[in-house]
Amino acid sequence: MRAFLxxxxxxxxxxxxxxxxxxxxRMKVKILQWHAVASWTWDAQDETCGICRMAFxxxxxxxxxxxxxxxxxxxxxxxxxxxxxxLKWVNSQTSTPLCPMCRxxxxxxx
Amino acid sequence: MQLDDSDGALDSWAGFCALTGDxxxxxxxxxxxxxxxxxxxxxxxxxxxxxVRDYFLHNLEETFKNNAVKTFWQKFHPxxxxxxxxxxxxCVQESWPEDVLSTAxxxxxxxxxxxEKCVLVLVHTLQSYEEKARNRKLQAAECSSSLMPRYxxxxxxxxxxxxxxxxxxxxxxxxxxxxxxxxxxxxxxGDNDQLASHEFSGGSNVSxxxxxxxxxxxxxxxxxxxNLVKNIGKVxxxxxxxxxxxxxxxxxxxxxxxxxxxxVHELAGDDYRIPVLGCVKKWIQAVPLQFLHALLTYLGDxxxxxxxxxxxxxxxxxxxxxxxxxxVPSEALLRWHMRxxxxxxxxLQDLRIGKLFEIIVDYPESSPAIEDLKQCLEYTGQxxxxxxxxxxxxxxxxxxxxxxxxxxxHQYVSTIKALRSIDPTGVFLEAVGEPIRDYLRGRKDxxxxxxTMLTDGSGGxxxxxxxxxxxxxxxxxxDAENQENADYDDHTxxxxxxxxxxxxxxxxxxxxxxxxxxxxxRRKIDILGLMVSIIGSKDQLxxxxxxxxxxxxxSKSDFDIDSDIRTLELLKIHFGESSMQKCEIxxxxxxxxxxTNSNIKTSLLRTIxxxxxxxxxxxxxxxxxxxxxxxxxxxxxxxxxxxxxxxxDQMLSxxxxxxxxxxxxxxxxxxxxxxxxxxxxxFEDRSMQFTVVPVHAAIIMRFQENPSWTSKTLATEIxxxxxxxxxxxxxWTSKGVLTESVGADVDDHIFTVVDSMSDVNKNSIVNExxxxxxxxxxxxESSISSVEEQLKxxxxxxxxxxxxxxxxxxxxxxxxxxxTLKMFxxxxxxxxxxxxxxxxxxxxxxxxxxxxxxGSYLLKK
Ligand SMILES: [Zn+2]
Ligand SMILES: [Zn+2]
Ligand SMILES: [Zn+2]
Numbered sequence: 001m002r003a004f005l006x007x008x009x010x011x012x013x014x015x016x017x018x019x020x021x022x023x024x025x026r027m028k029v030k031i032l033q034w035h036a037v038a039s040w041t042w043d044a045q046d047e048t049c050g051i052c053r054m055a056f057x058x059x060x061x062x063x064x065x066x067x068x069x070x071x072x073x074x075x076x077x078x079x080x081x082x083x084x085x086x087l088k089w090v091n092s093q094t095s096t097p098l099c100p101m102c103r104x105x106x107x108x109x110x
Numbered sequence: 111m112q113l114d115d116s117d118g119a120l121d122s123w124a125g126f127c128a129l130t131g132d133x134x135x136x137x138x139x140x141x142x143x144x145x146x147x148x149x150x151x152x153x154x155x156x157x158x159x160x161x162v163r164d165y166f167l168h169n170l171e172e173t174f175k176n177n178a179v180k181t182f183w184q185k186f187h188p189x190x191x192x193x194x195x196x197x198x199x200x201c202v203q204e205s206w207p208e209d210v211l212s213t214a215x216x217x218x219x220x221x222x223x224x225x226e227k228c229v230l231v232l233v234h235t236l237q238s239y240e241e242k243a244r245n246r247k248l249q250a251a252e253c254s255s256s257l258m259p260r261y262x263x264x265x266x267x268x269x270x271x272x273x274x275x276x277x278x279x280x281x282x283x284x285x286x287x288x289x290x291x292x293x294x295x296x297x298x299x300g301d302n303d304q305l306a307s308h309e310f311s312g313g314s315n316v317s318x319x320x321x322x323x324x325x326x327x328x329x330x331x332x333x334x335x336x337n338l339v340k341n342i343g344k345v346x347x348x349x350x351x352x353x354x355x356x357x358x359x360x361x362x363x364x365x366x367x368x369x370x371x372x373x374v375h376e377l378a379g380d381d382y383r384i385p386v387l388g389c390v391k392k393w394i395q396a397v398p399l400q401f402l403h404a405l406l407t408y409l410g411d412x413x414x415x416x417x418x419x420x421x422x423x424x425x426x427x428x429x430x431x432x433x434x435x436x437x438v439p440s441e442a443l444l445r446w447h448m449r450x451x452x453x454x455x456x457x458l459q460d461l462r463i464g465k466l467f468e469i470i471v472d473y474p475e476s477s478p479a480i481e482d483l484k485q486c487l488e489y490t491g492q493x494x495x496x497x498x499x500x501x502x503x504x505x506x507x508x509x510x511x512x513x514x515x516x517x518x519x520h521q522y523v524s525t526i527k528a529l530r531s532i533d534p535t536g537v538f539l540e541a542v543g544e545p546i547r548d549y550l551r552g553r554k555d556x557x558x559x560x561x562t563m564l565t566d567g568s569g570g571x572x573x574x575x576x577x578x579x580x581x582x583x584x585x586x587x588x589d590a591e592n593q594e595n596a597d598y599d600d601h602t603x604x605x606x607x608x609x610x611x612x613x614x615x616x617x618x619x620x621x622x623x624x625x626x627x628x629x630x631x632r633r634k635i636d637i638l639g640l641m642v643s644i645i646g647s648k649d650q651l652x653x654x655x656x657x658x659x660x661x662x663x664x665s666k667s668d669f670d671i672d673s674d675i676r677t678l679e680l681l682k683i684h685f686g687e688s689s690m691q692k693c694e695i696x697x698x699x700x701x702x703x704x705x706t707n708s709n710i711k712t713s714l715l716r717t718i719x720x721x722x723x724x725x726x727x728x729x730x731x732x733x734x735x736x737x738x739x740x741x742x743x744x745x746x747x748x749x750x751x752x753x754x755x756x757x758x759d760q761m762l763s764x765x766x767x768x769x770x771x772x773x774x775x776x777x778x779x780x781x782x783x784x785x786x787x788x789x790x791x792x793f794e795d796r797s798m799q800f801t802v803v804p805v806h807a808a809i810i811m812r813f814q815e816n817p818s819w820t821s822k823t824l825a826t827e828i829x830x831x832x833x834x835x836x837x838x839x840x841x842w843t844s845k846g847v848l849t850e851s852v853g854a855d856v857d858d859h860i861f862t863v864v865d866s867m868s869d870v871n872k873n874s875i876v877n878e879x880x881x882x883x884x885x886x887x888x889x890x891e892s893s894i895s896s897v898e899e900q901l902k903x904x905x906x907x908x909x910x911x912x913x914x915x916x917x918x919x920x921x922x923x924x925x926x927x928x929x930t931l932k933m934f935x936x937x938x939x940x941x942x943x944x945x946x947x948x949x950x951x952x953x954x955x956x957x958x959x960x961x962x963x964x965g966s967y968l969l970k971k
Contacts, residue, residue: 027863028792029811032799034734035667036762037784039741040769043777058742064691065698066740067776 042072044080050101051085060084075099076107122152130166133228134173143231150232151239159236159253166232167257170225171264178221179268185214190274197276207280208287212341215348222265222351229261266353278357281349285365288342289401293369295335296397339401343408350409362405366398367453373397374457382469382476387485390454394447402446452489459486463496467503470521473528484532493533497541504542509549515559519641522546523563523582526637547644551945554952557645557654564641565655565677583680586637638684646945652689655681657745659693664737664747667786667801669704671697695743703738710768734761737785738769738778746900750783752804753829755811791847793865800845805830805838810847818862820853832857901942905950908940912951913969916960921968924948 044056052060059070060082073083079101081089090097090106097106126149132142153162189200189207200206236254342362349358373393377386462469462483469476469483487493508521522543529539550556564583645651659674675697682690714731741747754762766778787807791798800806808828812819819827825835839861842848848861908931915930916922922930928947931940942950951967954960961970 026794026865027813027817029807029814030790030792031733031758031807032788032790033667033786034758034761034804034807035786036734036736036765036804037664037739037781038736038766038778039739039744039781040773040776040778041741043775055742057740065695066742067702068773072775 040067042080044072045078046080049082049085050079051081051089054082056080056082074109076109077102077104078109118152119156119158122149122156123158125149126153126162127165130169133231134166134169134225140227140231143228143235146231147235147238150235151242154236154239154243154253159239163232163236163253163257163260166229167260167264170228170261171268174221174225174265175268175272178218179272182214182218182269183272183274185210186274186277186280189280190276201283207284208341211280211284212345212348215345215352219348219351226258226261229257233257262353269352269354278361281354281358281361282365284345285342285362286368288338289362289365289369289398292335292338292401293373293397295338296400335400336404339404340408342401343405346405347409366402366450370394370398370450370454371457374454375461378458378461380465380468382465382472382479385478385482387455387458387482390458391451394450394454398450399443399447403443406440406442455486455489456492458482459490459492460495462486463499466496466500467507470524470528473524477528477531480528480531487532493538496532497538500542501545504545509545515550515553515555516563518546518550519556519559519563522550522640523637526640543640547640550644551646551948552952554949554956557650558658560641560645561651561654561658564638565658565681581677583638583677583684586680646943648685648689650943650945652681652685652693656693656696659696660745660747663696663700664739664784665786666700666737667735667788669700669707669735669737671700692743695740699739699743700737703736706738706769706772707735709772710765713772714764714768731761731764734765736765736778747781747784749781750805750834751829752782752808753827754782754804754808758808758811798845798847802841806841809835809839810842813848813861813863817865818860820855821859821861822855822857824861901946901950902953905942905946908942908950909954912954913959916967916969921963921966923966924951927951927967 040057042056046056048055049060054060056072057066059066062084063070063082071083072080073086074080075086077099079099081100086100086106089100098104099106126146129142129146129149133140133146136142150162153159186207189197192200233254236257240252240254346358346362349355374386374390377389377393462479466483469479473480483496487496508518525542525546526539529542530536533539563581565581642648642651645654662674663671678690678693678697681693687694711731711734753759762780762782766780769778770776783804785804786801787804788799788801789807789810791800791810802810805828809824812824812827821832821835821839824839825832828835830838836859839848839850843850843861846864849864851860851862853860911931912927915927919926924944924947928944931942931947951960951962955962955967958970960967962968
């Protein structure tokens with residue numbers, strides 16, 4: 001088959017291996033709907049919560065649904081935890097609560 | 111007593127002999143009788159009574175044998191001497207063997223009754239002598255009383271010793287023909303409508319039966335059938351008289367049974383949609399029992415003879431039963447009734463068991479046949495027959511390579527449903543289901559098919575039965591609700607008394623029950639449980655469901671998940687909320703996505719309106735929808751790089767930016783290869799719509815800038831490997847949108863837009879537009895790794911162990927491989943189930959790495 005290809009086309013191809021400079025196409029593509037897929041992430045430095053050891057993009061043991069229902073919170077020390085986890089931790093401390101990771105005093109990042 | 115008077119003795123003997131000869135050969139002349147007395151008395155006085163008796167009997171015997179018996183059998187010679195084929199000619203003659211039989215019997219019985227009279231003459235003579243002897247206190251042998259029984263014995267032994275082999279056959283033909291005649295007579299009368307109407311009422315109420323008789327027509331039938339029965343009765347009586355009692359009874363019994371059998375076959379046929387048991391029972395009462403009643407009455411046997419029932423009361427006797435037209439039946443008739451019903455049950459049961467496979471295919475339309483079968487089995491108790499026969503037909507017809515997994519599963523479900531009514535305890539179902547389950551476990555697509563059948567309303571149901579759009583799960587749930595409502599045992603507040611009562615009513619399992627599989631009290635037939643037991647564990651089922659759900663959700667172009675939510679709720683009921691947690695999150699993601707989408711889109715549109723100069727944007731943000739998933743809870747998703755056109759990319763990043771603003775600090779990560787795109791290709795002379803995956807859209811959109819691309823350049827532009835591009839672009843060439851030609855470089859193909867339709871068959875345009883919005887099936891390449899792939903990946907580490915084991919041991923069974931892996935595989939430790947291993951091994955078999963022979967695996971050479 002290849003032997004019978006028009007000479008000119010074969011030439012053209014060998015000369016310009018990339019984009020073929022031909023007249024502008026008359027075909028238009030109209031997008032009617034683009035249904036895309038994405039995943040969300042908290043974009044924390046660590047993968048898992050240092051308190052419950054569950055993934056940040058998952059949820060704490062007390063929650064059923066991740067995301068809005070089980071948010072993350074950052075401390076002034078830049079350590080992140082599930083909100084529910086750190087609240088439990090803070091409430092359980094008798095003295096001044098410390099960050100479970102770095103033992104600095106826990107303060108919510110403003 | 112003058113014992114030496116020998117001359118007198120000889121005289122008396124000669125006289126006795128001569129008179130005996132006259133009497134016996136006297137052709138109806140009994141006049142010589144009285145003259146016998148002196149000679150007999152003399153001989154008896156000489157103690158020769160037994161000699162007198164024996165001589166007399168011998169004389170009768172010779173005469174009977176040489177005359178009556180000879181003529182009797184001669185009547186049947188023509189039949190006896192013919193070949194089997196010729197005999198049929200006799201049988202088809204209407205009057206045969208009735209005429210021959212009745213005249214022959216008449217003749218011989220006439221002769222016999224004359225001989226009996228002769229016997230009585232001697233009996234009386236002997237009696238009067240014996241009486242005198244007693245009065246004189248003389249000792250004398252008592253011969254009179256034994257004479258008649260000896261005579262009867264002689265008659266039957268003569269007949270039986272000369273009996274031609276074919277005589278029982280003749281009797282059989284006779285009774286069959288007569289019963290057939292009687293049957294048509296009864297059937298032709300008013301019984302027809304009653305039998306017919308009974309087919310639909312289904313019950314078996316005896317009292318309703320005789321209420322609506324058409325008196326006039328019935329009377330003629332009764333008199334006609336009365337005559338018929340009388341004739342039969344006469345023949346039976348004659349036969350009995352000749353000593354053929356048991357042969358006769360055998361003969362008409364087998365004729366009745368034969369007729370019953372053919373009646374059952376005729377009524378039952380191959381139609382499983384009507385109940386027949388009631389009809390059969392009705393017929394038994396209408397024909398054979400009426401006949402037997404009439405016959406027994408005619409023969410004088412209908413009186414109850416308690417002695418014969420030997421204290422055994424039939425269960426039927428306890429019923430206040432009064433048969434139509436019979437009144438209170440005799441014990442003998444009741445026994446017949448039981449016997450015939452048992453036989454009918456057994457015949458129908460065997461017939462239905464033989465066709466059980468077809469009946470189950472027809473289920474639930476065939477439930478009347480199932481109901482009949484159930485009643486039959488309750489009566490006969492031959493459930494094991496069903497189990498054996500059905501298993502062998504399953505093996506032969508269903509569990510073969512040719513049957514699809516779907517078909518097998520559907521037949522299995524139908525089997526469960528059908529057998530559940532026959533066998534509410536599930537004992538036999540357990541036995542029948544085992545080979546099906548075993549077989550299904552060896553198939554790779556079983557889990558997938560089960561999950562589809564459970565959760566998919568339309569796809570699974572190939573038979574078309576059941577409500578459309580209704581999946582098996584919903585059906586099961588309805589069943590469960592119904593069961594619960596009817597179930598008193600399961601009340602949570604069952605008090606102690608009730609518990610005690612329950613334990614009182616406990617019955618042992620039937621013998622077929624496997625004691626390891628729980629007792630009937632606890633066993634409730636749980637179709638879902640049976641399906642899960644095929645798979646091995648509910649976790650595997652749930653996992654497969656999750657993968658299928660993910661695939662389905664990710665290829666959706668809308669957020670309509672009502673039916674999936676319903677299915678999930680049902681699954682939660684059966685498998686528990688925690689097992690379904692991940693699936694619930696997946697569905698929740700779609701609900702959230704819908705909300706987030708509309709928030710983002712309204713805010714984006716507002717922004718654009720305010721910003722001037724943006725109106726010429728190539729695409730409105732309106733066309734973009736996004737499914738935003740919580741990827742931790744979804745099955746592993748294969749992401750591939752894809753460079754989408756700049757316009758689309760802009761749209762995506764606008765969307766992501768807005769998401770980040772709304773949900774700070776959460777971010778969106780696009781999975782650009784996933785999703786669904788609806789697009790329209792606009793040409794000068796036509797336009798076409800397609801629903802495609804993003805990579806197809808990315809490819810075709812490039813052809814707006816340039817009508818021709820080489821595969822290498824295009825692959826670079828789109829950011830996918832060339833071989834992947836060549837595969838994907840096939841979609842557009844197959845649709846006639848692009849053409850392919852070969853460039854200078856053999857590997858580098860050139861694709862060009864087919865601009866005008868002039869050179870393409872116009873018909874294809876029409877087809878194209880009707881095909882619009884259809885996903886290309888080749889695109890079924892899933893973005894979700896299937897459970898099988900996941901498992902394969904996890905199992906691959908064990909492959910070298912398995913190969914090594916088989917190299918050492920030659921061949922090993924599944925169990926042995928499983929156990930050996932469990933024992934020796936420490937790093938990584940082996941934690942797979944037997945089913946998972948089986949699935950993996952069957953994968954190795956289809957990859958031709960292993961072979962399976964006689965239930966063992968070995969290395970493929
Ligand atoms: Zn946590
Ligand atoms: Zn939480
Ligand atoms: Zn810290």
